[in-house]
Amino acid sequence: MTKIAIVYFSGFKGATEKLAESIAAGAKSVEGTVVKMIRTEEVDSYWQDLAEADAIIFGTPTYIGSIAAKFKEFIEKLAGEIWLERLWMNKIAGGFTVSAGRSGDKLSCLQQLVIFASQMGMIWVPMRITGGHYSSQGSEADLNRMAGYLGVMAQANIDEDTSLAPPASDLATAKLHGNHIANVARQFAIGRKESPAEYDKGVTNSSTNKIPATLPELLSD
Ligand SMILES: Cc1cc2nc3c(=O)[nH]c(=O)nc-3n(C[C@H](O)[C@H](O)[C@H](O)COP(=O)(O)O)c2cc1C
Structure with a gap:
């Protein structure tokens, strides 16, 4: 069984949550995946x-050209046991964002997610398809219409609710990305089990259900 977690913040209109649902649907379409x-x-x-x-x-909306502050709050909880003891090392990672503007500075947001994942020793999965809406033959209905590569870039008109925005093309793009990440995760999990690296031996992933200590807590001991 492959286990996928989607961690997201969605504060303004629920657009990021809507994308998270599409990512989940795509991941679940891969045999043996739980989300x-x-x-x-x-x-x-x-x-x-x-x-x-x-x-x-x-997943985070793009707020003022960056990740949402509430999402960063979550990321800073990783600075402690999870970062120091490399507890998330070699987990597969991916990301998605949405903004109102076509650009909206979403790239900055995805770049930050790549850095967070890298600080944890995770392995980032980019988009599997090329960008859409590239030519006079393209349209807003194209998959990956924002032509991003680090992760899903969606766009949601500010005056529309989630029944209209993000549009179907972005939701389908998110679904495809969820499917892709689940496939990569499945292949990697099988390979890791069959051919563990020296540092994989003894890794149980069975830590207690406690809240991980953050850096200030560790340093105050
Ligand atoms: C505080 C705030 C800052 C925002 N900054 C940007 C921005 O820099 N660029 C942009 O295109 N849209 C920006 N937006 C619009 C949101 O990215 C957009 O509405 C998105 O769909 C919200 O996702 P959510 O409903 O999951 O929170 C901002 C919205 C808020 C509330």
Whole structure:
């Protein structure tokens, strides 16, 4: 069984949550995959699921050209046991974001997610398809219409609710990415089990269900 966790924040209109649902649907379409959806506000109840996950997919809206502050709050909880003891090393990682503008500075947001994953020793999975809407033959209905490569870049008109925005093309793009990450996670999990590296031996992923200590807590001991 491949375990996928999707950790996301969605604060303004629920656009990021809508994308998270599409990512989950895509991941579940891969045989033997189970998905856990985790809102950042509730993460303290899900550390065990994250410890056991083969892949963690990060989702945040783009706010002021950056990740949402509430999402960063979650990321800073990783600075402690998870970072120091490399507890998430070699987990597969991926990400998605949405903004109102076509650009909206979403690239900056995805770049930050890649850095967070790298600090944890995770393995980032980029988009599997090329960019859409490249030519006069293209349209807003194209998959990956924002032509991003680090992860899903979606766009949601500010005056529309989630029944219209993000549009079907972005939701389909998210679904495809969820499917891709689940496939990579499955292949990697099988390979890791069959051919463990020296440092994989003895890794149990069975840490206790406690909230991980953060850096200030570790340093105050
Ligand atoms: C505080 C704030 C800052 C925002 N900054 C940007 C921005 O820099 N670029 C942009 O295109 N849209 C920006 N937006 C629009 C959101 O990215 C957009 O509405 C998105 O769909 C919200 O996702 P959510 O409903 O999951 O929170 C901002 C919205 C808010 C509330």
